[in-house]
Amino acid sequence: MEALKIVDPSLLGLTSEQYSSLGPYLWVVGGSLLAMIFAVVPFIPARISVVCIAIASLIGAVVSAAHQITADRTDLFAGMMVSDGYSAFFNILFLATAALSILASVRYLEKQKLEYPEYYVLMLFSTFGMMLMASTLDLISIFIALEIMSLSAYVLVGFRRNDRRSNEAAMKYFILGAAASAILLYGTALLYGSTGSFLITDILARVTTKPELMTPAYHLGGWLVIVGFLFKVAAVPFHMWMPDVYEGAPTPITGFMTTGIKAASFAAFVRVFISLGYGKDIEAAIGGRLHDVLWVIALITMFFGNVIALTQTNLKRMLAYSSIANTGYLLVGMIAAPHSEAGYAPILMYLATYTVMNLGAFSILSVLSGKGDTNLNLHDLSGLARRHPWLSFAFAVFLFSMAGIPPTAGFASKYYLFYSAIQAGEIWLVVLAVLCSVIGVYYYLRVIVYMYMRENEGLEKFAVPALAAFSIAMMVAMTLQIGILPSKMIAVTKKVVAKL
Amino acid sequence: MNTENLVAPWVVQSFCAMIFFIGLSGVLVRRNILVILMCVELMLNAVNLSFVAYAHQLQDMGGQMAVFFIIVVAAAESAVGLGLLIAMFRTLKTVDTDEIRLLKE
Amino acid sequence: MEWLNTHLLTALTFLPLAWAVAGMAIPGRFSKHWTLAGSLLLFAVSLKLYYGFDPHGAEFQFAESVEWIPGLGVNYLIGMDGISLWLILLTTFLMPIVVLSSYNGVEDREKEYYTLLMALQTGMIGAFVSLDSFLFYVFWEAMLIPMYFLIGIWGGKDRIYATMKFFIFTMVGSLLMLVAIFFLAYQHKMQFGSFSTALVELYKVRLDGSGFLSTQSLLFLAFALAFAIKVPLFPLHTWLPDAHVQAPTAGSVILAGVLLKMGGYGFIRFAFPLFPQAVVLYQPTFLVLGSVAIVYGAWVAMVQPDMKKLVAYSSVSHMGYVIIGLFSLNAIGSTGAVYQMLNHGISTPALFLMVGMLYERRHTKEIKEYGGITKVMPLFAVAFMIATLSSVALPGTNGFIGEFLILLGAWKANPGLTVLAATGVIFGAVYMLWMIQRVMFGPLTNEANKKLKDLSLREIVVLAPLMVAIFWMGVAPNFFFRKMETSITRLVDRTAKAGAVAVALKGER
Amino acid sequence: MDISPVGFYLFAGVAIACSLLVVFKKSPVSSAFSLILVFAAFAGIYANLAAHLVAALQVLVYAGAIMVLFIFVIMLLSADEPSFDMGRSHPLVKALVGFFCVALFVMFVWALKKSDHGQVLVGPYSVAAVAASGGNSKVVSQLMFTRYILPFELTSILLLAGIVGAIALAKRNLGKEGK
Amino acid sequence: MLKWIPLLPLIGFTINGFWYALIQCRPGAKKAGATIPGLIATLAIFGAFLISVKTFLELKGMPAEGRFVEQHLFNWIHVGDLDLKMALRVDSLSTLFTLVITGVGTLIHLYSIGYMSHDATPGKFFAYLNLFCFAMLMLVMGSSLPILFLGWEGVGLCSYLLIGYWYEDLEKAKAGKKAFIANRVGDLGFLLGMFMIYTHFGTLEFTKITELLARGDFIAAISPAAITATCLLLFVGCTGKSAQIPLYVWLPDAMAGPTPVSALIHAATMVTSGIYLVSRLNGLFSLSHTAMMTMAVIGGLTAFFAATIAIAQNDIKKVLAYSTVSQLGYMFLACGVGAYTAGVFHVITHAFFKALMFLGAGSVIHGMHEEQDILKMGGLRLKMPVTFVTFLVGWVAICGLPPFSGFFSKDEILWNAFASPHGSKLLWVVGAVTAAMTAFYMTRMFYLTFMGKPRFDESKMGGAHDSHAAHGHDDHAGHGHADHGHAPQGVHESPATMTIPLVVLAILSIVGGFIGIPHMSWLEEWLEPVIPAHDPATFTAGHTTEYLLMGVSTLIAILSIAYAWKTYTNLKEASARKARHAKLHETLEHKWYVDEAYESAVIQPIYEMSVKLWKNVDVAVIDRVVLGFGRVSEWTGQAARTAQTGSIQVYAVMILIGLALSLGYLVRGF
Numbered sequence A: 001m002e003a004l005k006i007v008d009p010s011l012l013g014l015t016s017e018q019y020s021s022l023g024p025y026l027w028v029v030g031g032s033l034l035a036m037i038f039a040v041v042p043f044i045p046a047r048i049s050v051v052c053i054a055i056a057s058l059i060g061a062v063v064s065a066a067h068q069i070t071a072d073r074t075d076l077f078a079g080m081m082v083s084d085g086y087s088a089f090f091n092i093l094f095l096a097t098a099a100l101s102i103l104a105s106v107r108y109l110e111k112q113k114l115e116y117p118e119y120y121v122l123m124l125f126s127t128f129g130m131m132l133m134a135s136t137l138d139l140i141s142i143f144i145a146l147e148i149m150s151l152s153a154y155v156l157v158g159f160r161r162n163d164r165r166s167n168e169a170a171m172k173y174f175i176l177g178a179a180a181s182a183i184l185l186y187g188t189a190l191l192y193g194s195t196g197s198f199l200i201t202d203i204l205a206r207v208t209t210k211p212e213l214m215t216p217a218y219h220l221g222g223w224l225v226i227v228g229f230l231f232k233v234a235a236v237p238f239h240m241w242m243p244d245v246y247e248g249a250p251t252p253i254t255g256f257m258t259t260g261i262k263a264a265s266f267a268a269f270v271r272v273f274i275s276l277g278y279g280k281d282i283e284a285a286i287g288g289r290l291h292d293v294l295w296v297i298a299l300i301t302m303f304f305g306n307v308i309a310l311t312q313t314n315l316k317r318m319l320a321y322s323s324i325a326n327t328g329y330l331l332v333g334m335i336a337a338p339h340s341e342a343g344y345a346p347i348l349m350y351l352a353t354y355t356v357m358n359l360g361a362f363s364i365l366s367v368l369s370g371k372g373d374t375n376l377n378l379h380d381l382s383g384l385a386r387r388h389p390w391l392s393f394a395f396a397v398f399l400f401s402m403a404g405i406p407p408t409a410g411f412a413s414k415y416y417l418f419y420s421a422i423q424a425g426e427i428w429l430v431v432l433a434v435l436c437s438v439i440g441v442y443y444y445l446r447v448i449v450y451m452y453m454r455e456n457e458g459l460e461k462f463a464v465p466a467l468a469a470f471s472i473a474m475m476v477a478m479t480l481q482i483g484i485l486p487s488k489m490i491a492v493t494k495k496v497v498a499k500l
Numbered sequence B: 001m002n003t004e005n006l007v008a009p010w011v012v013q014s015f016c017a018m019i020f021f022i023g024l025s026g027v028l029v030r031r032n033i034l035v036i037l038m039c040v041e042l043m044l045n046a047v048n049l050s051f052v053a054y055a056h057q058l059q060d061m062g063g064q065m066a067v068f069f070i071i072v073v074a075a076a077e078s079a080v081g082l083g084l085l086i087a088m089f090r091t092l093k094t095v096d097t098d099e100i101r102l103l104k105e
Numbered sequence C: 001m002e003w004l005n006t007h008l009l010t011a012l013t014f015l016p017l018a019w020a021v022a023g024m025a026i027p028g029r030f031s032k033h034w035t036l037a038g039s040l041l042l043f044a045v046s047l048k049l050y051y052g053f054d055p056h057g058a059e060f061q062f063a064e065s066v067e068w069i070p071g072l073g074v075n076y077l078i079g080m081d082g083i084s085l086w087l088i089l090l091t092t093f094l095m096p097i098v099v100l101s102s103y104n105g106v107e108d109r110e111k112e113y114y115t116l117l118m119a120l121q122t123g124m125i126g127a128f129v130s131l132d133s134f135l136f137y138v139f140w141e142a143m144l145i146p147m148y149f150l151i152g153i154w155g156g157k158d159r160i161y162a163t164m165k166f167f168i169f170t171m172v173g174s175l176l177m178l179v180a181i182f183f184l185a186y187q188h189k190m191q192f193g194s195f196s197t198a199l200v201e202l203y204k205v206r207l208d209g210s211g212f213l214s215t216q217s218l219l220f221l222a223f224a225l226a227f228a229i230k231v232p233l234f235p236l237h238t239w240l241p242d243a244h245v246q247a248p249t250a251g252s253v254i255l256a257g258v259l260l261k262m263g264g265y266g267f268i269r270f271a272f273p274l275f276p277q278a279v280v281l282y283q284p285t286f287l288v289l290g291s292v293a294i295v296y297g298a299w300v301a302m303v304q305p306d307m308k309k310l311v312a313y314s315s316v317s318h319m320g321y322v323i324i325g326l327f328s329l330n331a332i333g334s335t336g337a338v339y340q341m342l343n344h345g346i347s348t349p350a351l352f353l354m355v356g357m358l359y360e361r362r363h364t365k366e367i368k369e370y371g372g373i374t375k376v377m378p379l380f381a382v383a384f385m386i387a388t389l390s391s392v393a394l395p396g397t398n399g400f401i402g403e404f405l406i407l408l409g410a411w412k413a414n415p416g417l418t419v420l421a422a423t424g425v426i427f428g429a430v431y432m433l434w435m436i437q438r439v440m441f442g443p444l445t446n447e448a449n450k451k452l453k454d455l456s457l458r459e460i461v462v463l464a465p466l467m468v469a470i471f472w473m474g475v476a477p478n479f480f481f482r483k484m485e486t487s488i489t490r491l492v493d494r495t496a497k498a499g500a501v502a503v504a505l506k507g508e509r
Numbered sequence D: 001m002d003i004s005p006v007g008f009y010l011f012a013g014v015a016i017a018c019s020l021l022v023v024f025k026k027s028p029v030s031s032a033f034s035l036i037l038v039f040a041a042f043a044g045i046y047a048n049l050a051a052h053l054v055a056a057l058q059v060l061v062y063a064g065a066i067m068v069l070f071i072f073v074i075m076l077l078s079a080d081e082p083s084f085d086m087g088r089s090h091p092l093v094k095a096l097v098g099f100f101c102v103a104l105f106v107m108f109v110w111a112l113k114k115s116d117h118g119q120v121l122v123g124p125y126s127v128a129a130v131a132a133s134g135g136n137s138k139v140v141s142q143l144m145f146t147r148y149i150l151p152f153e154l155t156s157i158l159l160l161a162g163i164v165g166a167i168a169l170a171k172r173n174l175g176k177e178g179k
Numbered sequence E: 001m002l003k004w005i006p007l008l009p010l011i012g013f014t015i016n017g018f019w020y021a022l023i024q025c026r027p028g029a030k031k032a033g034a035t036i037p038g039l040i041a042t043l044a045i046f047g048a049f050l051i052s053v054k055t056f057l058e059l060k061g062m063p064a065e066g067r068f069v070e071q072h073l074f075n076w077i078h079v080g081d082l083d084l085k086m087a088l089r090v091d092s093l094s095t096l097f098t099l100v101i102t103g104v105g106t107l108i109h110l111y112s113i114g115y116m117s118h119d120a121t122p123g124k125f126f127a128y129l130n131l132f133c134f135a136m137l138m139l140v141m142g143s144s145l146p147i148l149f150l151g152w153e154g155v156g157l158c159s160y161l162l163i164g165y166w167y168e169d170l171e172k173a174k175a176g177k178k179a180f181i182a183n184r185v186g187d188l189g190f191l192l193g194m195f196m197i198y199t200h201f202g203t204l205e206f207t208k209i210t211e212l213l214a215r216g217d218f219i220a221a222i223s224p225a226a227i228t229a230t231c232l233l234l235f236v237g238c239t240g241k242s243a244q245i246p247l248y249v250w251l252p253d254a255m256a257g258p259t260p261v262s263a264l265i266h267a268a269t270m271v272t273s274g275i276y277l278v279s280r281l282n283g284l285f286s287l288s289h290t291a292m293m294t295m296a297v298i299g300g301l302t303a304f305f306a307a308t309i310a311i312a313q314n315d316i317k318k319v320l321a322y323s324t325v326s327q328l329g330y331m332f333l334a335c336g337v338g339a340y341t342a343g344v345f346h347v348i349t350h351a352f353f354k355a356l357m358f359l360g361a362g363s364v365i366h367g368m369h370e371e372q373d374i375l376k377m378g379g380l381r382l383k384m385p386v387t388f389v390t391f392l393v394g395w396v397a398i399c400g401l402p403p404f405s406g407f408f409s410k411d412e413i414l415w416n417a418f419a420s421p422h423g424s425k426l427l428w429v430v431g432a433v434t435a436a437m438t439a440f441y442m443t444r445m446f447y448l449t450f451m452g453k454p455r456f457d458e459s460k461m462g463g464a465h466d467s468h469a470a471h472g473h474d475d476h477a478g479h480g481h482a483d484h485g486h487a488p489q490g491v492h493e494s495p496a497t498m499t500i501p502l503v504v505l506a507i508l509s510i511v512g513g514f515i516g517i518p519h520m521s522w523l524e525e526w527l528e529p530v531i532p533a534h535d536p537a538t539f540t541a542g543h544t545t546e547y548l549l550m551g552v553s554t555l556i557a558i559l560s561i562a563y564a565w566k567t568y569t570n571l572k573e574a575s576a577r578k579a580r581h582a583k584l585h586e587t588l589e590h591k592w593y594v595d596e597a598y599e600s601a602v603i604q605p606i607y608e609m610s611v612k613l614w615k616n617v618d619v620a621v622i623d624r625v626v627l628g629f630g631r632v633s634e635w636t637g638q639a640a641r642t643a644q645t646g647s648i649q650v651y652a653v654m655i656l657i658g659l660a661l662s663l664g665y666l667v668r669g670f
Helices: A016-021 A023-040 A046-070 A085-112 A118-135 A139-157 A164-195 A200-209 A216-233 A241-248 A251-275 A282-311 A315-339 A345-368 A389-403 A409-423 A427-453 A466-484 A487-498 B009-029 B033-058 B062-092 C002-006 C008-023 C028-052 C082-101 C110-129 C133-142 C144-154 C159-192 C199-203 C215-230 C239-246 C249-274 C276-302 C307-327 C331-362 C378-392 C398-413 C415-439 C457-475 C478-508 D005-024 D028-048 D052-077 D091-114 D127-132 D135-146 D149-170 E004-024 E035-061 E092-118 E122-141 E145-163 E170-201 E206-214 E216-221 E224-241 E250-256 E259-268 E270-280 E282-287 E289-311 E316-336 E340-367 E385-399 E405-419 E425-450 E463-467 E496-516 E522-526 E543-569 E571-580 E582-589 E591-642 E648-667
Strands: A074-076 A081-083 C061-069 C074-080 E068-079 E082-091
Touching: A016 A023, A016 A046, A016 A074, A023 A046, A023 A085, A023 A118, A046 A085, A046 A118, A081 A085, A081 A118, A085 A118, A085 A251, A085 A345, A085 A466, A085 A487, A118 A139, A118 A251, A118 D149, A139 A164, A139 A251, A139 B062, A139 D149, A164 A200, A164 A216, A164 A241, A164 B009, A164 B033, A164 B062, A164 E648, A200 A251, A216 A251, A216 A282, A216 D091, A216 E648, A241 A251, A241 A315, A251 A315, A251 A345, A282 A315, A282 A427, A282 E591, A282 E648, A315 A345, A315 A409, A315 A427, A345 A389, A345 A409, A345 A466, A345 A487, A389 A409, A389 A427, A389 A466, A409 A427, A409 A466, A409 C159, A427 C144, A427 C159, A487 C061, B009 B033, B009 D005, B009 D091, B009 E648, B033 B062, B033 D005, B033 D028, B033 D052, B062 D052, B062 D135, B062 D149, C002 C008, C008 C028, C008 C061, C008 C074, C008 C082, C008 C110, C028 C061, C028 C082, C028 C110, C074 C082, C074 C110, C074 C133, C082 C110, C082 C249, C082 C331, C082 C457, C082 C478, C110 C133, C110 C144, C110 C249, C133 C144, C133 C159, C133 C249, C144 C159, C144 C249, C159 C199, C159 C215, C159 C239, C199 C249, C215 C249, C215 C276, C239 C249, C239 C307, C249 C276, C249 C307, C249 C331, C249 C478, C276 C307, C276 C398, C276 C415, C276 C478, C276 E591, C307 C331, C307 C398, C307 C415, C331 C378, C331 C398, C331 C457, C331 C478, C331 E068, C378 C398, C378 C415, C378 C457, C378 E004, C398 C415, C398 C457, C398 E068, C398 E145, C398 E170, C415 E170, C478 E068, D005 D028, D028 D052, D052 D135, D091 E648, D127 D135, D135 D149, E004 E035, E004 E122, E035 E068, E035 E082, E035 E092, E035 E122, E068 E145, E082 E092, E082 E122, E082 E145, E092 E122, E092 E259, E092 E270, E092 E340, E092 E496, E122 E145, E122 E259, E122 E270, E145 E170, E145 E224, E145 E250, E145 E259, E145 E270, E170 E206, E170 E224, E170 E250, E206 E216, E206 E282, E224 E270, E224 E282, E224 E289, E250 E259, E250 E316, E259 E270, E259 E316, E259 E340, E270 E282, E270 E316, E270 E340, E282 E289, E289 E316, E289 E425, E289 E582, E289 E591, E316 E340, E316 E405, E316 E425, E340 E385, E340 E405, E340 E496, E340 E522, E385 E405, E385 E425, E385 E496, E385 E543, E405 E425, E405 E496, E405 E543, E425 E543, E496 E522, E543 E571, E571 E582, E582 E591
Parallel strands: none
Antiparallel strands: A074 A081, C061 C074, E068 E082
16 A cells, blocks of 8 residues: 555645635734733733723724625635635624624623633634634534634633622533533534535535435434534523523623624534535425424424513523524524525524624623622613613614514514515414514513613613713614615625525 | 454444443433533543544544544633632532522523 | 605605604703694695695506615505595694694603604604505504503503503514515515515415415405504404503594504505405405494493593494495495594594593593583583584584495495494494583582683694584595595405405306 | 454443443542543554554543543542432432433434445545554644644634633632722 | 575574684673574574575476476585585475474574573574574485485484583483484484485485386386385484484473473474475385384374373473474374375474464463473463463464364374375374373363462562572573572563564464365475375265364364363362372373383493493403413413523433434434
């Protein structure tokens, strides 16, 4: 047997155009490293320098990511990583989430006496993990990116070290996260065993050319990977961890998690779901049963997400369950995507608007939360409109957007999603989804009732920090802009998804 | 090479599955967080073995590469996990999952 | 000014919103004058609409079309015909009256109050002009938010329950309508290759309308549910009394004056032309529901202790007439129904304004608190009497024309039911006159009533236009019919013919 | 596909026994030691499957580094009191876990058995070819730095994150606490 | 010229109305006198009277068949194939009615100036009176059924406003409400009748309807059942408006209004609109025998029934009210047997003598300072000579003694009841008995009021009477003329403005009969184009029986007058007889407990039903269902929420179960 020619020269070097496509990732990693260094520099107060570096690197990354959207697709690292419209779209989303979360948490950490620079470094690492999840095409790399994101998240959740609730939340998240990652990994192993490759593009190619590769082990592996992702996005049977973690974690982190981590998980989920080969004719996948199972999961996710949220008085837990409900709507999008003309575009749009809405809401909550992040209850909000008209107006816009009332982005994206779901023939699922969202309308409006219509014995007056006010205002503007003129956003998502 | 008394690939995979489920049941049943972490390691090892077995069957190096990365991930994970455990121990003075029921409903 | 001529409807729709936003800069004290000026200006602009509209011209005039969401085939398509002309004029006519009536009725957070009123107007006018079903839905929902806040913040004791119930009730109905709109757009794509939610396009979509549960019937039911809740039709009306009792005077005037018309307008603009067979199939059911609504509304109104609730239930009864008028599916009945919508938009707001005036004086709406106030408030008594006559449909007032045409139209469709519906004429007189007797006539027993002041000049100016309208619409209805008749007949005949043909086809098949 | 049955079944038996011990042993230390035995058994199987580098790593990293860390933490937290806490867990939980784990295992075995249909795909790296081109470690390391360069770099970031995280959590006083 | 007849009263109404609303009822305004508004109103109606006389003369000059004057005002409703024009049309029938309305109306307006001199708000009263005349004139001059309906409901409204004029007394307000609602029930029938006509005839114009009625082939096409139904529905409208059996209850209570109102509305004009409608559509009615028969029977029954009640009434106005109901019964009896001309004739004569007697009663009450109970009157012939004489004429006319108008019209009706093809002997008997009773109770009232010794104490009355407690019957506490309390002056004759109309009406009551003397009645020949006269051949009896019957009816009248006169000369004997059959008398006094019957049979159940409807259907069923959804989702939310126990074990087990179940389902598909 002669020696195998392993070394392939083309893999060694990186062409200049590949470098530019790696721009965003390099910015973020560079930023985090620099931040770590400045954290320990004696003279400059870490508080300011680390934040500035973090924001600067995020902005640099956004700029370079913006070029990628229009640039055509370039493959990197022997096909393991790709820089196409899809990944650029999500990169911008994650970078924006990170930037806005940092803006919201600067004053928050000061109030909570938690001003450690590690916070921002870990935030950058987690963002890096997310960006990779959206752009890697190889199962192992996706797993590693997932781990980068999750490890930083576990630490960030447990960041308030001497608070029992924060530790408890972090530990719960860690253990269940680890178990779920193991399940995902085992699925990858089974897929590898059936198709002989990690690259999802290869898997798709091999499965479509030789359908007999779809052995029971393949389906088993595929379902385990799907379950791994369902856990990450907190679909109902696997959602139990989310409310506790959201309640225990510091508020900006909850905001960061509910938007960033969910979006990243969905980004990877979409790529993997397409490559599993079930997309062509979802009704017939795994003997027609995959469609039914996903249908049921989507329904119970929407139903229980909304119904339990109805009973919550703690704001963070309520938004956690509303996030579960939104996962339900996204799952409806997933089921409908293969057969609808708009494909996965509605999911992307929904994720974008969902991120803007929730981030805005959580920034407001971080501004509202008092010392020690006491759990924020509904009646703390009563009469807020009288003392902070603009803040409560912003919160009302976000709530109306989550409830899906017309002039807001939430409405545009939710009904673009249902619109494409109807085209895919899922009429009864959409009717049920619509009825669940009516339950949602109730508890979103209940918050507005407390703010506007109750006498004000709630929180005492407090100063709204400038940074947070700026980010909230920007998000309100985005929500209304997308709500009134959604066509630009729809066009972008459609173009991005076309090359998927 | 007498082929008939060789170990069939599905047997190896079933063995991995068994180890995996023993690890999983350990995570579910045991209350001591340390043991839970160990069981997670056990599950990851089962997956590693499955990777190597498939690599061997498919005559492809991918499996072994994957194992290499999984070991690294497991290391990082347990580092953070134990860090969390220490932080929790410092405040809750216990490693029992039954104590941490503060966040519910 | 040239832009104004070509884009009159857009200007009309968004002028109030812009005016409200501009009003933000004005200190709270002056916002009410600012809003009054704005609403009067809007009324003037809408009169331009009246003179520009040529009844025998194109089906939809002052049409404007701009691409809004190409992905969904939705474009900003607005236009108006005879029906929406009068409903818009009703809205712009009522708004100055509402603003003037809440001059000293509202003390706290005045600026937000008037901003919400103007935003509400944008929503309403938008809904009346939009010819794209998605755009209609957007305005339909956007209208809810200002009303939600109006009732929620300035309302009565348990306003939160009322406003929440109002919002969720309308929301459930309208969401199913939205699903139906999407399905229609999808059918349009299947049959014509491209998505479109424009009304004129959707007319062309052919749907299987054979059975009671055929696709066309299900779609019709989805639309009908949304509009029946809004009308409100008998079984779905319980939100109305609560909303009215808790709403501030201005809120309930707009709610009764215009929002209830949205249901009727929705039926004749969307449900009828889109699903002719289903309309013919479900005609008897809705005729029965309408008649029951009339009698039920009248009977329950009779026993109400609270004046506002009584007038609210009277609205249920009046709108029952509108439903039978619409579903008689002939020119006379439908024209009567649309006219009845206008009448109801004049007489019920007058009644609500006067109850509001009493509330401002005595801070109670209970009938037993009053008695014999004609002695101290004679002019008020005259005005209240005129409004009652209009609501009781006395010939010479606007109510009679509406009810006469509706009953005549309904008689052609189904004589038996019309007898039941016509008994509403009696019960209508019973509950109104009994209320007048307990409030207006009889000895002046209650001490507090002795000191009541009669109508102030402002209040006279508020009520005068309504009184004039009552008689003008009663004596010279042709002035109104001329402009709306061709549109109504065009819609109704298309529905009746298409529906009948299909039913006949089904019959002989 | 030449796994010598004797070696494999021996190591497999040890591995299963020890992993059961890990789960059902009272004290965490004994669980830790039985886990080390499991790792050793696994290393044996790896060697049997001609994955020598992995076997070495298994022993060095898993048994050596991670388990040492575990034992160190057990001693640090003196969490070794023999609290056989499994007893206290809710009987229903145990019943459910038992039932569903067995059910899943049966499903897995059925699926794996059903899909074991011989050599559909064969890659170039047969045992002989690997030996020919310089042994397992050489091939693995060459692949590591050419085809699998991306995961390799990512793991470096991952470890970095792990370190920063562990310090942020466990370090006694992080700068001036609450300055 | 025609439009000025209704327009003048309308102008009168607007002037008085606005003057009252804008000036008089401002808080500080001084109290307006009755004369100025009175004059405006009277002039308005008098102008209308002059124009209607001119129109009458104009019509006289025209040839028989072309005898009508039309004037188109404007297009009222033009929708689809319905094209209603607001047009006035006066032909021989309606000109008679306009003459009666404007004539009697003028007299009553004049009378009211005096009567309402002490009232607080005369402007309002005269405004309403003029509005009534406008509505009544529209009713009779309308060229199509909807315009008639416009007038029909307009008069209903005015009667409501005028009955409840003294609104501070709750009883009066209730009476007004009762009148309006009773009318509304009738109007419902009328409305449905109109729809039937429209669907079958395609038009609502009278001229077109009469043309179609003439075309035999057209009538054959319509099913007889439909025609009967239409007639019956229209007749229901008439019973409501003209107070026949089922819906007459509102008329006696309508006496709560001021007396001129009772005279004008509830005697002369409004209540006769039913007859106008029936005679206007006589072509339609004569097509269906059953409708005619029901009309006759109900008319007869009402006449008899009302007469029995009238006997036991002590309030002077109540007696007159029931007598009006009875006389209306006669008119419908006439129309029922096909003698529409006789009906119209009786309308005219009745208008004269009944208005006379009401005004007479009014002046008695005015003189007796609001005393209405005839048992407390007596011997007024000396105190109020003019009222006495005119009342005497009215009394004689209504009893039907020969030279007076009452005799001719009532006799015409009895004769037709007896001999016409639609009539029957039984109907004549009922008519005759009722005639006897009419004579009895009228004589009783006349005697007790004017003859015998005065049974009242003059000194207590006079200036202070407005403060006396509201005893027994309703009093006019409302219109206190407290400001100029005059010295107690006893019973006095009414001023000239009140007595002149009495005299005029007395003359008319005498002369009125001569326009319809049997066999050479000018009236029959005048109404020929509108109401085709009966050809005598179809009659079941000849002229001789006619004269014979005339004699019999006169005889009955004389006998019952004598009998009544004898009984009431000595009161003690009369009260003794009353005690003997006390129970019958007591029931009569309570109007056969009809009001109480209606209350318990109709109004109470509806009230309870609506309370139940509101409480059970609205609150219990619909609201509970609606809130039910909320509660169910709340409950499931709570249940699902408790599953979140917080322990990691449970969460992990949930994942395991999720995984196992989904795989269990999927495995079969592998």
